Amino acid sequence: MPYPKDLERLINYYQKLPGIGPKSAERLALATIEFQDEEITDFSDALTKAKKNLTRCTICGHLTDKEVCDICADETRNQNLICLVEDYKSIFAFERSGQYHGTYHVLNGLISPIDDIGPEDINLPSLIDRLSKLDNPELIMALKPTIEGEATTLYIKKILENKNVIISRLSYGIPIGADFDYLDNITLEKALEDRKQISE
Amino acid sequence: MPYPKDLERLINYYQKLPGIGPKSAERLALATIEFQDEEITDFSDALTKAKKNLTRCTICGHLTDKEVCDICADETRNQNLICLVEDYKSIFAFERSGQYHGTYHVLNGLISPIDDIGPEDINLPSLIDRLSKLDNPELIMALKPTIEGEATTLYIKKILENKNVIISRLSYGIPIGADFDYLDNITLEKALEDRKQISE
Numbered sequence: 001m002p003y004p005k006d007l008e009r010l011i012n013y014y015q016k017l018p019g020i021g022p023k024s025a026e027r028l029a030l031a032t033i034e035f036q037d038e039e040i041t042d043f044s045d046a047l048t049k050a051k052k053n054l055t056r057c058t059i060c061g062h063l064t065d066k067e068v069c070d071i072c073a074d075e076t077r078n079q080n081l082i083c084l085v086e087d088y089k090s091i092f093a094f095e096r097s098g099q100y101h102g103t104y105h106v107l108n109g110l111i112s113p114i115d116d117i118g119p120e121d122i123n124l125p126s127l128i129d130r131l132s133k134l135d136n137p138e139l140i141m142a143l144k145p146t147i148e149g150e151a152t153t154l155y156i157k158k159i160l161e162n163k164n165v166i167i168s169r170l171s172y173g174i175p176i177g178a179d180f181d182y183l184d185n186i187t188l189e190k191a192l193e194d195r196k197q198i199s200e
Numbered sequence: 201m202p203y204p205k206d207l208e209r210l211i212n213y214y215q216k217l218p219g220i221g222p223k224s225a226e227r228l229a230l231a232t233i234e235f236q237d238e239e240i241t242d243f244s245d246a247l248t249k250a251k252k253n254l255t256r257c258t259i260c261g262h263l264t265d266k267e268v269c270d271i272c273a274d275e276t277r278n279q280n281l282i283c284l285v286e287d288y289k290s291i292f293a294f295e296r297s298g299q300y301h302g303t304y305h306v307l308n309g310l311i312s313p314i315d316d317i318g319p320e321d322i323n324l325p326s327l328i329d330r331l332s333k334l335d336n337p338e339l340i341m342a343l344k345p346t347i348e349g350e351a352t353t354l355y356i357k358k359i360l361e362n363k364n365v366i367i368s369r370l371s372y373g374i375p376i377g378a379d380f381d382y383l384d385n386i387t388l389e390k391a392l393e394d395r396k397q398i399s400e
Contacts, residue, residue, distance in 0.1 A: 002295060004265040010250040013243045016235070017228045028217045030289060033250050033263075035216070040251040043213045044244040050210040050233050051240040063233075065204040089230060095202060 007033070056088075059130070061106030061123050063088045071095075071103055078102045082130065083140040084156070086110055086149070090142060102140070105130065110148035111155055119155060127156075131165050138166040145172060145190075207233070256288075259330070261306030261323050263288045271295075271303055278302045282330065283340045284356070286310055286349070290342060302340070305330065310348035311355055319355060327356075331365050338366040345372060345390075 003011060007029055014025035035043065056062065057069035060082075064070070071077060071091070081102030085091060086109065094100050109122040131137050141156070143149035157167055172190035174183060203211060207229055214225035235243065256262065257269035260282075264270070271277060271291070281302025285291060286309065294300050309322040331337050339360070343349035357367055372390035374383060 002270055003292070004254055004263060004269075006246070006250045006253045006265050007263065009246040013239075013246055016231075016239075018231050019224070019227065024219070026292060027219070029250065030263075031216075031218050032247065033254055035251065037251065039213075039216075040247055044247045046206070046209040046213055047232065047240055047244045047247070050206045050229065051235065051237065053206045054204055054233055063204060063207065065206050069204075070202055092203070092226060 056106075059126075060104050061088065061108060061126070062091055062104060076101075080134050080137045081140070082127075082137060083142050084127070085142050086144060094142075102138075107143070107152070110143060110146075111152045112148040113151075119159075122152075124156070128159070131160070131163065136164060136166070138168060141167065141169040145186075256306075259326075260304050261288065261308060261326070262291050262304060276301075280334050280337045281340070282327075282337060283342050284327070285342050286344060294342075302338075307343070307352070310343060310346075311352045312348040313351075319359075322352075324356070328359070331360070331363065336364060336366070338368060341367065341369040345386075 003026075010029040010032060011022075011025045014020050014028045015022060020028065032040070032043075053065045054063055055065070057064045057072055058067055059072040060069060062069040062071060066073070072079075078101055083094065083100065083102055083104045084107060085094075085104055086107055088106050091104050091106070094104070105123070105127050107122045107124070107127075109117055111117060111119055111122065127139075131139065139156075139160070141153045143152055153169065160167060171194050172187065173194055174180075174187065174191045203226075210229040210232060211222075211225045214220050214228045215222060220228065232240070232243075253265045254263055255265070257264045257272055258267055259272040260269060262269045262271060266273070272279075278301055283294065283300065283302055283304045284307060285294075285304055286307055288306050291304050291306070294304070305323070305327050307322045307324070307327075309317055311317060311319055311322065327339075331339065339356075341353045341356070343352055353369065360367060371394050372387065373394055374380075374387065374391045380388075
């Protein structure tokens with residue numbers, strides 16, 4: 001496809017982004033060159049700054065532009081409640097819901113013997129350290145329900161035995177708005193297993 | 201949503217692009233910061249260069265980084281055949297098909313009295329000028345089949361009367377692979393009207 005050279009270069013970058021195919025990349029690039037000059041300068045600066053300034057929170061491992069992220073630094077949040085997630089993207093999902101007022105801990109991976117990822121390869125020591133300094137903390141396991149997620153959950157549960165940590169996990173079940181016809185068997189099975197009595 | 205400031209800025213820019221909502225913008229921004237340092241520098245440079253260097257071909261109005269675009273400069277193409285398009289994006293679609301070996305002319309708009317766009321507001325004089333220098337040229341009208349597209353086609357047909365220009369238009373009909381159930385009435389009507397006898 002004979003695009004002008006500079007356009008092609010921009011299209012190629014957009015195509016490196018997830019979910020962007022050749023046609024979308026063309027569309028994005030053509031929309032980009034319609035931006036004002038100042039917008040382009042600022043967009044380009046935003047790219048560089050985001051890469052340069054974003055780092056990980058020294059406490060929980062969340063993405064931040066400070067040493068300690070806003071969530072860990074927020075004293076109104078329950079610091080005794082830690083939600084354990086695989087990566088920081090999950091934190092954005094929880095925060096969007098606005099219903100959680102504890103803190104997080106980012107594991108940066110899951111135990112997976114098949115991929116040669118052991119407990120020492122994920123962000124566990126800092127979690128143990130955090131928990132040891134808290135008084136009767138609760139750890140909410142929010143890892144995905146896959147073999148690796150379950151293995152990691154079980155491993156952590158084991159090493160925290162007799163450590164005075166309440167360990168819970170998110171409930172499994174039917175997502176709100178879901179159509180029963182499209183639910184997989186395991187979700188249905190878990191929803192039955194985790195059923196709750198309707199209080200009067 | 202409490203994103204780190206630099207991330208939020210990048211997300212906002214992605215959200216300005218067509219078809220990118222808040223969730224996609226977040227996904228793109230998070231993928232971007234996973235790029236290597238050199239890639240970020242180059243991406244940012246590609247943005248600036250694309251905006252700075254891309255201009256319009258002085259002959260046909262196509263997007264180019266030269267004075268005359270590669271298509272107009274290509275002597276192997278039939279310069280006597282001009283395909284008239286509304287904007288340069290259509291050229292990319294034609295070029296992707298690889299089946300057209302003439303040149304193009306970009307109108308940069310359509311006549312639309314309701315929006316106060318008259319013949320003098322679109323790139324018509326340069327078309328008339330180009331045609332006058334050619335020997336028995338053919339002009340293929342490839343404007344969209346809307347009221348504005350038809351009005352523009354009719355207007356151009358009228359001013360080119362007695363000017364020794366063959367004027368044709370793309371055929372209307374059923375798109376390849378389309379399901380009849382989803383075709384609109386006008387397309388079906390045009391497809392009937394433009395029907396071709398199957399040669400033996």
